[in-house]
Amino acid sequence: MRIFFLISITMIAFAANSVLNRLALVEPQIGPFSFALIRLIAGAGILWGILALRGQVGRHSFRPNILSVFGLALYALGFSFAYVTLDAGLGALLLFGGVQLTMFIGAAILGKTPMPLQWLGAFIGFIGLAYLLNPSNSVIDPLGAFFMLLAAFGWGVYTLVGQRAGNAHLAAAQSFLFTIPIALVVWMFSAGELITPYGVFLAILSGAIFSGLGYLLWFSVLPQITTITAAVAQLSVPIIAMLGGMVFLSEPFTIQFAVASVLVLGGIALSIWAGR
Secondary structure, three states, X not given: OHHHHHHHHHHHHHHHHHHHHHHHHHOOOEOHHHHHHHHHHHHHHHHXXXXXXXXXXXXXXXXXXXXXXXHHHHHHHHHHHHHHHOOHHHHHHHHHHHHHHHHHHHHHHOOOOOOHHHHHHHHHHHHHHHHHHOHHHOOOOHHHHHHHHHHHHHHHHHHHHHOOOOOHHHHHHHHHHHHHHHHHHHHHOOOOOXXXXXXXXXXXXXXXXXXXXXXXXXXXXXXXXXXXXXXXXXXXHHHHHHHHXXXXXXXXXXXXXXXXXXXXXXXXXXXXXXXX
8 A cells, every 4th residue: 555655646746747847848938958957956956965964975876877867868858858849648648658668678678578468458558548638639740759759768768777776865866966967968059948937946846846856756666566567657647637637727527537547547457467
């Protein structure tokens, strides 16, 4: 029950990140690479601040896992840029579909080949998302789609590496800190991006709370669950985001949402049950 609760809190944090990212970039309030850079700085600041308060910063603290840094950089930069040109529904489908594929293949490479029922569960969940988000009328921007798939691959790699992290807090802090120089270089080549105080606030909120602390919680949970569970659980993020809209923004509850939720949650349950 405790693990279920922690996974649920983490998925809520991921959903909040998606909402804040869209809120900042659709208006727009800030450019995509500025948002990503500030988000990473804010996340690194709170994670390293907590480490310092605990007296856990030492010379071994500055030896990051290169794959983790690479994965987080791809995700943070690709995710922000893609949402400038992609419809929210299509973007979510590409992201979570790509994450599923990356992590299922990663599990197979690591010797934990998913069983047919686990593939079926993930497929049912994805069909549920496709039905809910209904991107059929969306105009697909090839560059945006490419960056979102890069983000999906990066997040899949980041999660796979995080599952094997010995110290969850230190691993999360290292990945944020050493991704900043990459984001800074990209930002320098994107001169002229719009930056407003509200956009900066959204980036800090996303980075410090829902990314920094959210990813710390995710890294703490990952060693306690299987790769497949970690993958399929993330299919619930768009459902949670839409449920939040109903609760806080008075958005309507629809039959489409109910059917999609049953498919997504049923697919997740099937994948987890099949792996027991």
